[in-house]
Amino acid sequence: MIEFGGLVAVVTGGASGIGAAIADRLHEGGAQVAVLDLNPDGAHPEHFAVAANVADDASVQAAIAAVAEKFGRIDIVVNNAGVGAVGTVADNDDDEWHRVFDINVVGMARVTRAALPHLRLSPSAAIVNTSSVAATAGLPQRALYTATKGAVLSLTRAMAADHLREGIRVNCVNPGTADTPWVARLLDSADDPAAERAALDARQPHGRLVAASEVADAVAYLASPLSGSTTGTSIAVDGGMQNL
Numbered sequence: 224m225i226e227f228g229g230l231v232a233v234v235t236g237g238a239s240g241i242g243a244a245i246a247d248r249l250h251e252g253g254a255q256v257a258v259l260d261l262n263p264d265g266a267h268p269e270h271f272a273v274a275a276n277v278a279d280d281a282s283v284q285a286a287i288a289a290v291a292e293k294f295g296r297i298d299i300v301v302n303n304a305g306v307g308a309v310g311t312v313a314d315n316d317d318d319e320w321h322r323v324f325d326i327n328v329v330g331m332a333r334v335t336r337a338a339l340p341h342l343r344l345s346p347s348a349a350i351v352n353t354s355s356v357a358a359t360a361g362l363p364q365r366a367l368y369t370a371t372k373g374a375v376l377s378l379t380r381a382m383a384a385d386h387l388r389e390g391i392r393v394n395c396v397n398p399g400t401a402d403t404p405w406v407a408r409l410l411d412s413a414d415d416p417a418a419e420r421a422a423l424d425a426r427q428p429h430g431r432l433v434a435a436s437e438v439a440d441a442v443a444y445l446a447s448p449l450s451g452s453t454t455g456t457s458i459a460v461d462g463g464m465q466n467l
């Protein structure tokens with residue numbers, strides 16, 4: 224168990240899937256966790272749930288102010304909220320490109336910008352961003368989504384360089400296809416969800432979907448002093464998909 228006693232963590236998109244597993248994992252380690260989500264009612268009851276839209280600057284600023292007022296500090300920020308997009312470059316119009324970039328990439332900048340004054344005061348400040356295996360493996364029919372997650376890798380390195388001297392580490396995780404409500408929604412839309420699920424499992428290098436808790440364990444490492452000499456890098460939690 225990695226210890227986070229006395230620390231305060233913000234997890235965006237923490238009301239579902241990977242974000243919920245991260246929030247639970249940090250809380251188990253002793254952190255007080257604030258979940259910033261479009262759907263705060265989905266947050267687990269032990270977390271401080273705040274309604275927030277990472278695509279709206281005023282909403283993000285109000286949410287971070289509410290966390291700071293409640294706990295008096297912010298030590299860890301997990302920029303995890305994100306949405307999908309299916310298709311080639313021919314399939315998504317400009318509005319969709321702007322919408323998805325605004326959530327998946329600009330959202331991370333917004334939340335980080337609002338939280339930075341608090342992180343600068345923390346003796347163990349860490350930011351962890353959720354990218355994707357899409358950024359490293361080049362999955363078909365995911366041009367827009369892949370572009371946003373590639374941007375997250377680059378943004379992570381840039382933020383790490385910018386805030387190194389302030390003692391704020393910035394890393395990211397690249398999950399493979401993970402067992403979350405997001406993937407369940409995709410499977411449910413198939414003609415035969417059970418068969419589709421079996422096929423999806425079989426396409427993974429290790430024969431199964433990644434568990435959200437496995438991503439959360441990597442995030443916990445990157446958010447903790449155990450990774451005190453690690454910044455600007457990423458951990459793949461993809462069963463080896465990026466190597467195929």
Ligand code: NAD
Pocket residue numbers: 235236237238239240241242259260261262265275276277278303304305306307326353354355356397398399400401402403404405406
């Ligand atoms: P999910 O849909 O289960 O959960 C996403 C959460 O983010 C939801 O609670 C949703 O309300 C919230 N959210 C969405 N837009 C938001 C916004 N604008 N502001 C605030 N909250 C918002 O998804 P998940 O599968 O847990 O994915 C979480 C992250 O992991 C995403 O960034 C996704 O790109 C990434 N990821 C997922 C997978 C996968 O296979 N599930 C793989 C690689 C990366």
